[in-house]
Amino acid sequence: MNVDVEPLKAENYQMADVKTLLKEARKLIDDKDYQGAQECCKNILRKDKQNYLALVLLGKSLQDSEQAPLAFPKAIACKPDHILAWQGLANYYEKREDEESKHKLLSIYDEILNLQLENDKVLEVVTKVSEMATSIKTGRIINVILKLVLREMEQPIHDFAENQLIKLVTEDTPLLEEDIPKLITIFESILSTLYLKLEQYKLANYCFWRGQSTLPSYPHSWIGQALIAEVLREEEAMDLFRHASRLGYHRESALGYADWVCRTLKKGYMDDPEMRYVIDGLHAVPYAIDLMEWYSNFEADNIYACTILGILKEKYGLLNSSLGCFERALKCVNQNDQTQKSMALLNVGRVLLRLQRYEEAIELFKSVPEASMDSACGLALSLYRKGLYEEAYAAYDMALHWLCSNDIEKSHLLIAMAGIIYTYKTPDDAKTLLFQSIQVASNKPTPHNLFAICALGLLNTDQSLTKLALSELQKYNKDVNFYYDIGFLKSYSLLHENKTEAIKSLSENLYSHPNSTQLWFCMAVFCLHMDESFIRAASISAQRALCAARDCQSGNEAAKMLATASVAEHLAGNYTCALLKAKQGLHIYPGQVEIWAALMYTLLSTKQYVQRKQWLLNVAIYIRRHLEISRVLSRWVSLIEKRLSKVG
Incomplete structure (x- = not known):
């Protein structure tokens, strides 16, 4: 037992010793005892040749020595994605004035900008690159900043880099021939954005088109055209946003595409074959979910992004995940904005209702600060599903008298109330409310009134009532929304x-x-x-x-x-x-x-069911435990179990 433990102890002691030496090396550098720091780092490297921090500290302790550039590259080779070694190497070359060192420094800045950096650090490096234009004349300066502009960055960084790029071009900084088409595209995009803000859509579209022709892979040109399409020809916006998203992630294309999908879902698309292909055939909902998940990684506290993502997931049937998005949106709500808070609460309550968490839904709908038809109907439906029929009826009645804005809404509420009355009172009471719903609608019954009356007639074998409703429904027989029900x-x-x-x-x-x-x-x-x-x-x-x-x-x-x-x-x-x-x-x-x-x-x-007896019994158990099963089907499964249990 001791033989196994000793190597572990030795390794732990060695790690502790390395940490102690690293702390000592840092302290010696702070005290400007560079010779002592070098000895500490060399002691560490004798034990661990690939120790990243030891190599970085060794490079710092070497100061302006010609050996310093050798230590930092070794550290970079160990961990190329860490900034410490790159920063140390940049600091070394920043102190040197010869042109060769300046060119090397520019290459180092280029590598640093490819790392995951904080915004302040990116702005600092971009500023240093721009300032180098006064000391060396090379097209690589614009090339470094241009590559940053063409990448997706946070808006303040993108704007700053773009401004530096414009400044360098106006100061006649040399250009690489390969960068000229990219610069043309960026400037066309900037000009197009100006035209777009001035609502000069024709000129904006022309400039965006020029940018696309010069550099088809630049997403901003496609996003700009999509924004124009939203104003002029909405049906084309989807293709443009989707294409821009395929070129690479961009916040505007992600949000624009997801917003277009949500608006299309709200308007309804099943009756339009082309839209049905766009939404279902091209898997628009899961694609929009993927884009918004990406968006949320950058802006997790954006209430609108959380809400859109929740709506899309709810549509896709991911109710628990949708609930999480809506709850996150609720936390981001401005507490002084009652309308925004009400909308967020309604979204959470609706999903809780669909998840059959009725008690939570009831409490949530009651807490909505601004009463509306949605909150009242959500509360009533939650109460009804919970089995509190009288309370549900009272909630609908309150909405009927205080929240309805037109006769159609009143008529539909009376239909819902008739359904509740039928549950715990008599069919005659339900019939009275249904005919009252027709009177409220100025004696012009909607299909929903007639469906309810027909259903009541079928449930109570009232043929005259059924025939009356069906005869009135015939005028809707060719309506795509009602022909199946009729x-x-x-x-x-x-x-x-x-x-x-x-x-x-x-x-x-x-x-x-x-x-x-x-x-x-x-x-x-x-x-x-x-x-x-x-x-x-x-x-x-x-x-x-x-x-x-x-x-x-x-x-x-x-x-x-x-x-x-x-x-x-x-x-x-x-x-x-x-x-x-x-x-x-x-x-x-x-x-x-x-x-x-x-x-x-x-x-x-089949004849082989005897050999599959145990498997069939396991299926019956699985159905009972894990699936929603009707009473009739449950009885059938019980009979099958009894039959199988008798088989030898």
């Missing part, structure tokens, strides 16, 4: 009385809307409830739904379609195809219980 409700109203008529009604809607994923999926489900003669139709409908599944806005919808397609193929006798679809769905949507159920159903129908 087709489904109309078919469902016929399903219990005459299944064939229900299928026929759904077929008529499919004839008008053949690309509707949801209608094909609905047809597949309806056909599965029919006799065996409709099994083939169910399989075909499920396949057609999958072909059009690019319209799906959530993984849950697509998972259900794959599960239904698997079951339909199985019932049609295509067992291999059924198993493949279940496996495909499981790989894509492992968190959806319907896919697991479809896979279990397919495997249970």
Whole structure:
């Protein structure tokens, strides 16, 4: 045991000795005992030849000796990304007046500017480089600062370097031929920015275009054109911001692209094939998230960046991460700005509600300083989800009387209140509120009024009420936002009385809307409830739904379609195809219980299920513990478990 410990002790003693010698060397340099400091550093290097600090201190202790430039390069070779050795080497050459030393010093400054430095240090080095123009005439001076300007830096540093560049050019500092196109591009960009601020968009666009033609890799020219596009032709802004982002990270391109994505999501894009391709096909949301994550690394306390990042993550389904962004934005809020604080609280409350953390959401919505429809409805919905129906009704009632700005809002609130009343009172009370919602809307019912009335009629088998609502809904039958709901409700109203008529009604809607994923999926489900003669139709409908599944806005919808397609193929006798679809769905949507159920159903129908008994039992346990499962599906899983437990 002692044999193993002794080397460790020796190593620890050696490290402690090195630290002591380093402290002593620093003290000797401060006391200007350079000879003693050199001996200390040499003692350290005998024990550790690659000791970075010892090499740096040795270089300092050598002062103006010709050996000093030899110590610093050895330290740089050990750790090229550390500034101490570079700084020591620069200090050595700064004291020398010959031209050769000045050229070497310029090269050292160039290397220093490539390191990760604090802003003050960068400004100091840029100033020193600019001052060298008075002592040596070389195009490399402009080249060093030009490379800094072309990199993405913080705004104060970029502006300072740009000003120094302009100053050097106006003082007739020599230029390298290779730098001339880059300088032209930068000056075109500066001129374009001036035109942009003066709202001379045509001239600004022309100058930005000139800059792009001269140096296509310079992102500022593309960002400038994107800013012009936001004013004149918004649809082109996305391409320009995205292209600028691909050239390299820049704060403006990141923020501009993410802002464009958020505004497009707010306006809605699913009905426009071109926009759907831009957002979904080009993966705009995850790309914007990536850019804003990068942005947040530089400006972590920017409330607008945190909010945009939270919105994008919420859209992408990353709710916990989105909550973190909104909470960070809330911490950055100006406490004197009540509007800003209210908006931040609403964002946090909305995500808490989606995460089913109802108690926290209730407290948060109550703390919003400026009452609004959003805060009142958020509070009411949180109370309803918590099961506090009377309190939820009271919250909606308060919003109805104090916060509504128009009749449409009042009508929609009455629909929500009718839903709550139906939960804990009688259907007649709900019906009264629904008809009141129509009266509030000046007897011009919206589709939402009619959907609610139709649903109430279906739930209470009130055929006259259902038919009345469906007849009024026919005028919205060609509206892309409502045709599926109308087709489904109309078919469902016929399903219990005459299944064939229900299928026929759904077929008529499919004839008008053949690309509707949801209608094909609905047809597949309806056909599965029919006799065996409709099994083939169910399989075909499920396949057609999958072909059009690019319209799906959530993984849950697509998972259900794959599960239904698997079951339909199985019932049609295509067992291999059924198993493949279940496996495909499981790989894509492992968190959806319907896919697991479809896979279990397919495997249970094969002869090998006895050999897979334990695996199937483990799946049943996994479904119960980790996935959200409906009561009906839970009973089915229980029956499967009992069946498997009886198998020997």
